[in-house]
Amino acid sequence: MSGTLLDGHDVVLFDLDGTVFRGGELIPGALEAIQEVHRRGVPVRYVTNNASKPDQAVADHLVGLGLDADRTEVSTSAQAGAAMLAEKLPPGSKVLVVGSPALVSEVDKAGLVPVREFADEPVAVVQGLYTEIGYRDLTEACLTIRAGALWVSCNGDRTLPTERGLAPGNGALVALVQAATDQEPLVAGKPERPLLDRAVASAGAEAPLMVGDRLDTDIAGAVNAGMPVLMVLTGVSTARDLLEATADMRPGHVGADLRALNRPADEAAIGAQPGWQVRVGSDSLELAAQAGAQPGDAMSALRALCAAWWAASSGPVAVRGADERAQDALRQLGLA
Incomplete structure (x- = not known):
């Protein structure tokens, strides 16, 4: 059992739209996850590509949603x-x-x-x-x-x-x-470095962790800046987008939402997964459930699929389930 994703990081950079909230609604799991980051004493920066609001208005919006936020924690494009x-x-x-x-x-x-x-x-x-x-x-x-x-x-x-x-x-x-x-x-904003670099510098940090929902901005920005990154599936980019992502947009970890931050790091890591076997063809993948696969355990199936396809190729791929549990996981991920 590994430590959580927070271990070893001295700041967490959170994207906002699609990661922490959607418009005026907090995304399920976000409040508890960010409260735990604060409890652990890890600084946070809310890093948004949205240039329409001043930092104080962004902080006020977060406070209105129930988060403890200050304008100094907000970095805007x-x-x-x-x-x-x-x-x-x-x-x-x-x-x-x-x-x-x-x-x-x-x-x-x-x-x-x-x-x-x-x-x-x-x-x-x-x-x-x-x-x-x-x-x-x-x-x-x-x-x-x-x-x-x-x-x-x-x-x-x-x-x-x-x-x-x-x-x-x-x-x-x-x-x-x-x-x-x-x-x-x-x-200036993601996926280019200026916004992220300014956010890290404002915290006096050296070991940041980026968290976001969008491959072409949040994830690509982190890859571009050499930062480890957690992708969450609560915003724009989908499981299929992730599976077919090119090397410049591939996160090291993926979770259903921000609660993955406070789970063991190896659970969210993209790689081979206990309970799932993936067979790779020239333009296809076959997912099969093995001993240990749990009903509803679709995220671990996605991590296994990404690891297998990224090692073999990139771009469009057909995916099929070899059994009922695999087919159910693919349906949950929108990959069936």
Whole structure:
């Protein structure tokens, strides 16, 4: 029996949307899991690609959901985007902001001058999620970028998990500007390193653990930064997405939700699993239950399938169950 996933880590970086909550609803198991992290004395950082809210509003939202959170524990992509601009521009430079008042505030705090129009002659554009963005805002950004301005995107998430389902994310609007300008932005949020590096530095930590739900941002960001990572299946990415993930988006551990944090580390580790046998074909997998396989033990089946397929290949794969228990596990995972 190994120690828990928390052992040996001096900070836990939690993604928010799809990992801790969905919109205004706390994800089952999140409260107890994060309370245990606090009880163990391990610092936490809430690391969000959502640039629409200031850190205090994020902390207030978490407190309203029952968590003990402080603004100093919140790292946003708006903060990371403004810091990236400040590193590249002289103080007092004009920056066209396509985003929320929170992003405007971060640009101002970084010693830059936020503006809203191409006519103000900005030398850079920063773009973050804001539900009030309109055609005029995107037009001003396109004109500025085509004139040669530096372009920073707070994040590239094309979708945003909500209690109603997936809504358009900042990446969807960034893609529109890309199509209209034939340019590519610098990205401050996950999967790039600036946001994660700033969060770790703010805790004075050296051994972080990342926890997230999304392969192309949370998991890829952790892999990119050389951090161990736990993936949870409570948000955007599915069991099939994980199984077919490329090497740059593969976590070392996977759990159904945040409760995996406080379970023995070897239980959540992707690898061969007692009770399951996986036969690998050229483009297929066959899962068979062995002695020790428990009804409903679908997560361990997923860990075994991932280990087998990742060692052999990558990309699309057909999966079938060799017996009733295996078929039931695949149905639970959406892989049948």
